[in-house]
Amino acid sequence: MESKFPNILITGTPGTGKTTLSRLLEDQLSQEYPGKFTLIGLSKMIVDQMLFKNWNKDFDVPEFDEDMVCDALEPRIQQGGLIIDFHSCGFFPRDWFDIIILLRATNTNIYDRLIERGFPEKKITENIEAEIFNVVHDEVYESFDPSIIISQNSNTVDEMQANLEQALQIIRQKIISC
Template sequence: MEIENNRQKPNILITGTPGVGKSTLGKLLSEHVEGLQYVDVGLLINQRKLYKEWNQEFNVPEFDQDMVCDELENAMQTGGMIIDFHTSSFFPERWFDLVVLLRTNNTVLYDRLKARGYEDKKITENIECEILDVSKDEVESSYKQNIIMELNNEEVGQLEQNILQIIEYLKQWKQAQLQKQQQQQQIQ
Protein backbone atom coordinates (compact mmCIF):
# COMPACT_ATOMS: atom_id res chain seq x y z
CA MET A 1 0.00 0.00 0.00
CA GLU A 2 1.51 3.29 -1.12
CA ILE A 3 0.83 6.43 0.91
CA GLU A 4 1.23 9.68 -0.99
CA ASN A 5 -0.02 12.26 1.49
CA ASN A 6 0.41 13.36 5.06
CA ARG A 7 -3.23 13.22 6.11
CA GLN A 8 -3.86 11.77 9.54
CA LYS A 9 -7.21 10.39 8.41
CA PRO A 10 -7.99 8.76 5.07
CA ASN A 11 -10.47 9.99 2.49
CA ILE A 12 -12.82 7.42 0.97
CA LEU A 13 -14.93 7.63 -2.18
CA ILE A 14 -17.95 5.34 -2.38
CA THR A 15 -19.30 5.23 -5.90
CA GLY A 16 -21.49 3.14 -8.18
CA THR A 17 -24.79 3.18 -10.00
CA PRO A 18 -27.71 4.78 -8.10
CA GLY A 19 -29.35 2.13 -5.92
CA VAL A 20 -26.29 0.00 -5.13
CA GLY A 21 -26.23 1.10 -1.48
CA LYS A 22 -23.64 3.88 -1.39
CA SER A 23 -25.51 5.99 1.16
CA THR A 24 -26.25 3.09 3.48
CA LEU A 25 -22.64 1.93 3.41
CA GLY A 26 -21.24 5.44 3.83
CA LYS A 27 -23.45 6.29 6.79
CA LEU A 28 -22.76 2.99 8.55
CA LEU A 29 -19.04 3.28 7.93
CA SER A 30 -18.99 6.78 9.47
CA GLU A 31 -20.72 5.31 12.54
CA HIS A 32 -18.22 2.44 12.83
CA VAL A 33 -15.00 4.41 12.26
CA GLU A 34 -14.35 7.31 14.58
CA GLY A 35 -13.26 10.52 12.92
CA LEU A 36 -14.79 9.92 9.49
CA GLN A 37 -17.42 12.34 8.19
CA TYR A 38 -19.98 11.19 5.63
CA VAL A 39 -20.98 13.51 2.75
CA ASP A 40 -23.72 12.68 0.23
CA VAL A 41 -22.58 14.81 -2.71
CA GLY A 42 -26.03 14.67 -4.33
CA LEU A 43 -27.56 16.30 -1.25
CA LEU A 44 -24.67 18.77 -1.05
CA ILE A 45 -25.31 19.81 -4.66
CA ASN A 46 -28.96 20.48 -3.92
CA GLN A 47 -28.39 22.18 -0.54
CA ARG A 48 -25.61 24.47 -1.76
CA LYS A 49 -27.04 24.90 -5.29
CA LEU A 50 -23.84 23.64 -6.93
CA TYR A 51 -25.45 23.57 -10.36
CA LYS A 52 -26.26 25.98 -13.14
CA GLU A 53 -28.97 24.06 -14.99
CA TRP A 54 -31.77 21.60 -14.26
CA ASN A 55 -32.30 18.48 -16.37
CA GLN A 56 -36.05 18.46 -16.99
CA GLU A 57 -36.03 15.00 -18.60
CA PHE A 58 -34.69 13.26 -15.46
CA ASN A 59 -35.71 15.95 -12.95
CA VAL A 60 -32.19 16.36 -11.54
CA PRO A 61 -29.67 19.19 -11.34
CA GLU A 62 -26.79 19.16 -13.80
CA PHE A 63 -24.08 19.78 -11.25
CA ASP A 64 -21.10 22.01 -11.89
CA GLN A 65 -17.93 19.96 -11.35
CA ASP A 66 -15.78 22.95 -10.42
CA MET A 67 -18.33 24.22 -7.91
CA VAL A 68 -18.49 20.77 -6.26
CA CYS A 69 -14.71 20.44 -6.08
CA ASP A 70 -14.32 23.96 -4.72
CA GLU A 71 -16.91 23.21 -2.03
CA LEU A 72 -15.08 20.05 -0.90
CA GLU A 73 -11.41 21.06 -1.34
CA ASN A 74 -10.57 22.20 2.21
CA ALA A 75 -12.24 19.23 3.88
CA MET A 76 -10.49 16.81 1.52
CA GLN A 77 -7.08 18.26 2.34
CA THR A 78 -7.74 17.76 6.04
CA GLY A 79 -8.86 14.14 5.55
CA GLY A 80 -11.39 11.92 7.25
CA MET A 81 -14.06 12.27 4.56
CA ILE A 82 -16.38 9.62 3.14
CA ILE A 83 -17.66 10.94 -0.18
CA ASP A 84 -20.73 9.29 -1.72
CA PHE A 85 -21.52 10.02 -5.37
CA HIS A 86 -22.62 8.11 -8.46
CA THR A 87 -19.91 9.54 -10.69
CA SER A 88 -16.25 9.94 -9.84
CA SER A 89 -13.90 10.91 -12.65
CA PHE A 90 -14.07 14.67 -12.00
CA PHE A 91 -12.74 14.38 -8.44
CA PRO A 92 -8.97 14.89 -8.16
CA GLU A 93 -7.21 11.55 -7.79
CA ARG A 94 -5.04 12.95 -4.95
CA TRP A 95 -8.12 13.31 -2.75
CA PHE A 96 -8.70 9.61 -2.11
CA ASP A 97 -6.90 6.89 -0.20
CA LEU A 98 -9.61 4.33 -0.97
CA VAL A 99 -12.20 4.14 -3.76
CA VAL A 100 -15.04 1.72 -3.07
CA LEU A 101 -17.00 0.66 -6.15
CA LEU A 102 -20.29 -0.93 -5.13
CA ARG A 103 -22.04 -3.39 -7.43
CA THR A 104 -25.48 -5.00 -7.28
CA ASN A 105 -27.22 -7.52 -9.50
CA ASN A 106 -29.88 -6.07 -11.79
CA THR A 107 -32.88 -7.69 -10.12
CA VAL A 108 -31.99 -6.20 -6.74
CA LEU A 109 -31.12 -2.87 -8.40
CA TYR A 110 -34.46 -2.77 -10.23
CA ASP A 111 -36.38 -3.44 -7.01
CA ARG A 112 -34.48 -0.75 -5.11
CA LEU A 113 -34.98 1.89 -7.80
CA LYS A 114 -38.67 1.01 -8.19
CA ALA A 115 -39.11 1.34 -4.40
CA ARG A 116 -37.58 4.83 -4.64
CA GLY A 117 -40.27 5.79 -7.12
CA TYR A 118 -37.95 6.18 -10.10
CA GLU A 119 -39.68 6.38 -13.46
CA ASP A 120 -39.17 3.45 -15.85
CA LYS A 121 -36.88 5.45 -18.14
CA LYS A 122 -34.58 6.35 -15.24
CA ILE A 123 -34.59 2.76 -13.95
CA THR A 124 -33.70 1.43 -17.40
CA GLU A 125 -30.85 3.92 -17.80
CA ASN A 126 -29.37 3.04 -14.41
CA ILE A 127 -29.62 -0.72 -15.02
CA GLU A 128 -27.97 -0.27 -18.41
CA CYS A 129 -25.16 1.65 -16.72
CA GLU A 130 -24.63 -1.23 -14.29
CA ILE A 131 -24.71 -3.84 -17.08
CA LEU A 132 -22.25 -1.86 -19.21
CA ASP A 133 -19.84 -1.27 -16.28
CA VAL A 134 -20.04 2.52 -16.64
CA SER A 135 -19.04 3.19 -13.01
CA LYS A 136 -16.38 0.47 -13.08
CA ASP A 137 -14.80 1.85 -16.26
CA GLU A 138 -14.88 5.37 -14.81
CA VAL A 139 -13.19 4.30 -11.58
CA GLU A 140 -10.55 2.17 -13.29
CA SER A 141 -9.62 4.98 -15.67
CA SER A 142 -9.50 7.62 -12.91
CA TYR A 143 -7.76 5.98 -9.94
CA LYS A 144 -4.80 3.71 -9.23
CA GLN A 145 -5.73 0.06 -9.08
CA ASN A 146 -4.17 -0.41 -5.62
CA ILE A 147 -6.74 1.89 -3.96
CA ILE A 148 -9.85 0.47 -5.71
CA MET A 149 -12.02 -1.99 -3.82
CA GLU A 150 -14.93 -3.50 -5.78
CA LEU A 151 -17.64 -4.93 -3.53
CA ASN A 152 -21.00 -6.59 -4.12
CA ASN A 153 -23.78 -5.09 -2.02
CA GLU A 154 -27.01 -7.03 -2.40
CA GLU A 155 -27.95 -8.16 1.11
CA VAL A 156 -27.39 -7.26 4.74
CA GLY A 157 -24.72 -9.93 5.22
CA GLN A 158 -22.70 -8.48 2.37
CA LEU A 159 -23.10 -4.98 3.75
CA GLU A 160 -21.69 -6.08 7.10
CA GLN A 161 -18.83 -7.91 5.38
CA ASN A 162 -18.10 -4.82 3.24
CA ILE A 163 -17.80 -2.65 6.35
CA LEU A 164 -15.39 -5.11 7.94
CA GLN A 165 -13.31 -5.29 4.75
CA ILE A 166 -13.09 -1.48 4.54
CA ILE A 167 -12.17 -1.22 8.23
CA GLU A 168 -9.36 -3.73 7.67
CA TYR A 169 -8.09 -1.67 4.72
CA LEU A 170 -8.18 1.46 6.89
CA LYS A 171 -6.10 -0.30 9.58
CA GLN A 172 -3.49 -1.13 6.94
CA TRP A 173 -3.62 2.45 5.66
CA LYS A 174 -3.02 3.81 9.15
CA GLN A 175 -0.11 1.42 9.71
CA ALA A 176 1.46 2.46 6.38
CA GLN A 177 0.96 6.12 7.31
CA LEU A 178 2.74 5.58 10.64
CA GLN A 179 5.64 3.82 8.91
CA LYS A 180 5.94 6.69 6.45
CA GLN A 181 6.06 9.23 9.29
CA GLN A 182 8.73 7.19 11.10
CA GLN A 183 10.83 7.04 7.93
CA GLN A 184 10.52 10.79 7.48
CA GLN A 185 11.60 11.36 11.09
CA GLN A 186 14.65 9.13 10.61
CA ILE A 187 15.67 11.12 7.53
CA GLN A 188 15.49 14.37 9.48
Protein backbone atom coordinates in the same frame (compact mmCIF):
# COMPACT_ATOMS: atom_id res chain seq x y z
CA MET B 1 -2.61 13.17 -0.71
CA GLU B 2 -1.16 12.16 2.64
CA SER B 3 -3.31 12.57 5.72
CA LYS B 4 -3.57 10.73 8.98
CA PHE B 5 -7.22 9.97 8.37
CA PRO B 6 -7.92 8.75 4.86
CA ASN B 7 -10.45 10.21 2.46
CA ILE B 8 -12.82 7.55 1.16
CA LEU B 9 -15.05 7.61 -1.90
CA ILE B 10 -17.95 5.18 -2.04
CA THR B 11 -19.27 5.01 -5.57
CA GLY B 12 -21.39 2.88 -7.85
CA THR B 13 -24.53 2.99 -9.93
CA PRO B 14 -27.59 4.28 -8.04
CA GLY B 15 -29.17 1.39 -6.16
CA THR B 16 -25.95 -0.48 -5.35
CA GLY B 17 -25.96 0.38 -1.65
CA LYS B 18 -23.60 3.36 -1.48
CA THR B 19 -25.62 5.32 1.05
CA THR B 20 -26.23 2.31 3.27
CA LEU B 21 -22.55 1.37 3.35
CA SER B 22 -21.50 5.00 3.80
CA ARG B 23 -23.74 5.41 6.83
CA LEU B 24 -22.63 2.13 8.39
CA LEU B 25 -19.00 3.07 7.84
CA GLU B 26 -19.46 6.54 9.33
CA ASP B 27 -21.25 5.09 12.37
CA GLN B 28 -18.46 2.60 13.04
CA LEU B 29 -15.60 5.02 12.37
CA SER B 30 -17.23 7.70 14.54
CA GLN B 31 -17.22 5.26 17.44
CA GLU B 32 -13.60 4.24 16.91
CA TYR B 33 -12.24 7.68 15.96
CA PRO B 34 -14.62 10.31 17.40
CA GLY B 35 -14.70 13.52 15.41
CA LYS B 36 -12.24 12.30 12.78
CA PHE B 37 -14.60 11.20 9.96
CA THR B 38 -17.41 13.07 8.23
CA LEU B 39 -19.90 11.65 5.75
CA ILE B 40 -20.87 13.81 2.79
CA GLY B 41 -23.81 12.70 0.67
CA LEU B 42 -22.66 14.61 -2.38
CA SER B 43 -26.00 14.55 -4.21
CA LYS B 44 -27.64 16.34 -1.29
CA MET B 45 -24.74 18.80 -0.98
CA ILE B 46 -25.03 19.65 -4.68
CA VAL B 47 -28.70 20.56 -4.25
CA ASP B 48 -28.30 22.26 -0.85
CA GLN B 49 -25.37 24.41 -1.96
CA MET B 50 -26.65 24.87 -5.53
CA LEU B 51 -23.50 23.44 -7.09
CA PHE B 52 -25.15 23.24 -10.49
CA LYS B 53 -26.02 25.57 -13.35
CA ASN B 54 -28.75 23.54 -15.06
CA TRP B 55 -31.63 21.29 -14.03
CA ASN B 56 -32.33 18.17 -16.10
CA LYS B 57 -36.10 18.22 -16.46
CA ASP B 58 -36.25 14.75 -18.04
CA PHE B 59 -34.75 13.13 -14.93
CA ASP B 60 -35.63 15.87 -12.42
CA VAL B 61 -32.04 16.17 -11.19
CA PRO B 62 -29.39 18.90 -11.16
CA GLU B 63 -26.62 18.68 -13.73
CA PHE B 64 -23.83 19.34 -11.26
CA ASP B 65 -20.95 21.62 -12.13
CA GLU B 66 -17.72 19.69 -11.61
CA ASP B 67 -15.64 22.78 -10.84
CA MET B 68 -18.16 24.10 -8.33
CA VAL B 69 -18.27 20.71 -6.58
CA CYS B 70 -14.49 20.42 -6.42
CA ASP B 71 -14.12 24.01 -5.19
CA ALA B 72 -16.65 23.33 -2.41
CA LEU B 73 -14.95 20.09 -1.35
CA GLU B 74 -11.28 21.02 -1.64
CA PRO B 75 -10.76 22.64 1.80
CA ARG B 76 -12.44 19.70 3.52
CA ILE B 77 -10.56 17.10 1.47
CA GLN B 78 -7.25 18.58 2.58
CA GLN B 79 -8.20 17.98 6.21
CA GLY B 80 -8.76 14.24 5.61
CA GLY B 81 -11.33 11.94 7.15
CA LEU B 82 -14.06 12.40 4.56
CA ILE B 83 -16.40 9.66 3.41
CA ILE B 84 -18.00 10.80 0.17
CA ASP B 85 -21.04 8.99 -1.24
CA PHE B 86 -21.57 9.71 -4.95
CA HIS B 87 -22.37 7.94 -8.21
CA SER B 88 -19.74 9.65 -10.33
CA CYS B 89 -16.02 10.12 -9.83
CA GLY B 90 -14.07 10.92 -12.99
CA PHE B 91 -13.98 14.64 -12.27
CA PHE B 92 -12.26 14.34 -8.88
CA PRO B 93 -8.52 14.99 -8.74
CA ARG B 94 -6.65 11.69 -8.72
CA ASP B 95 -4.91 12.36 -5.39
CA TRP B 96 -7.99 13.24 -3.33
CA PHE B 97 -8.85 9.75 -2.15
CA ASP B 98 -6.89 7.12 -0.29
CA ILE B 99 -9.56 4.45 -0.72
CA ILE B 100 -12.23 4.03 -3.39
CA ILE B 101 -15.03 1.56 -2.73
CA LEU B 102 -16.89 0.59 -5.90
CA LEU B 103 -20.17 -1.17 -5.23
CA ARG B 104 -21.82 -3.47 -7.76
CA ALA B 105 -25.23 -5.12 -7.71
CA THR B 106 -27.37 -7.28 -9.94
CA ASN B 107 -29.88 -5.63 -12.22
CA THR B 108 -32.73 -7.20 -10.26
CA ASN B 109 -31.48 -5.69 -7.01
CA ILE B 110 -30.92 -2.29 -8.58
CA TYR B 111 -34.39 -2.39 -10.11
CA ASP B 112 -36.08 -3.38 -6.85
CA ARG B 113 -34.20 -0.75 -4.84
CA LEU B 114 -34.95 2.05 -7.28
CA ILE B 115 -38.63 1.08 -7.54
CA GLU B 116 -38.78 1.18 -3.74
CA ARG B 117 -37.38 4.74 -3.85
CA GLY B 118 -40.00 5.80 -6.37
CA PHE B 119 -37.67 6.38 -9.30
CA PRO B 120 -39.43 6.82 -12.66
CA GLU B 121 -39.08 3.93 -15.12
CA LYS B 122 -36.88 6.00 -17.48
CA LYS B 123 -34.39 6.70 -14.69
CA ILE B 124 -34.41 3.06 -13.57
CA THR B 125 -33.72 1.88 -17.11
CA GLU B 126 -30.85 4.34 -17.51
CA ASN B 127 -29.24 3.17 -14.25
CA ILE B 128 -29.63 -0.53 -15.05
CA GLU B 129 -28.07 0.07 -18.46
CA ALA B 130 -25.22 1.97 -16.77
CA GLU B 131 -24.53 -1.07 -14.57
CA ILE B 132 -24.76 -3.49 -17.52
CA PHE B 133 -22.29 -1.41 -19.52
CA ASN B 134 -19.92 -0.90 -16.54
CA VAL B 135 -20.16 2.89 -16.76
CA VAL B 136 -19.17 3.64 -13.15
CA HIS B 137 -16.77 0.68 -13.01
CA ASP B 138 -14.89 1.92 -16.07
CA GLU B 139 -14.89 5.51 -14.82
CA VAL B 140 -13.35 4.42 -11.50
CA TYR B 141 -10.61 2.33 -13.11
CA GLU B 142 -9.82 5.03 -15.68
CA SER B 143 -9.65 7.76 -13.03
CA PHE B 144 -7.79 6.20 -10.10
CA ASP B 145 -4.87 3.95 -9.28
CA PRO B 146 -6.25 0.38 -9.17
CA SER B 147 -4.29 -0.28 -5.96
CA ILE B 148 -6.68 1.95 -3.97
CA ILE B 149 -9.90 0.53 -5.48
CA ILE B 150 -11.98 -2.06 -3.67
CA SER B 151 -14.71 -3.54 -5.87
CA GLN B 152 -17.47 -5.22 -3.88
CA ASN B 153 -20.75 -6.95 -4.67
CA SER B 154 -23.61 -5.47 -2.69
CA ASN B 155 -26.65 -7.68 -3.24
CA THR B 156 -27.41 -9.09 0.20
CA VAL B 157 -27.21 -8.12 3.84
CA ASP B 158 -24.36 -10.62 4.28
CA GLU B 159 -22.41 -9.02 1.42
CA MET B 160 -23.01 -5.57 2.88
CA GLN B 161 -21.71 -6.73 6.26
CA ALA B 162 -18.66 -8.31 4.63
CA ASN B 163 -18.08 -5.07 2.66
CA LEU B 164 -18.24 -3.05 5.85
CA GLU B 165 -15.76 -5.34 7.63
CA GLN B 166 -13.34 -5.30 4.68
CA ALA B 167 -13.53 -1.51 4.40
CA LEU B 168 -12.95 -1.07 8.15
CA GLN B 169 -9.95 -3.38 8.05
CA ILE B 170 -8.38 -1.44 5.17
CA ILE B 171 -9.12 1.95 6.76
CA ARG B 172 -7.66 0.88 10.12
CA GLN B 173 -4.53 -0.37 8.36
CA LYS B 174 -4.23 2.89 6.43
CA ILE B 175 -4.50 4.88 9.70
CA ILE B 176 -1.86 2.77 11.40
CA SER B 177 0.57 3.07 8.46
CA CYS B 178 0.37 6.90 8.30
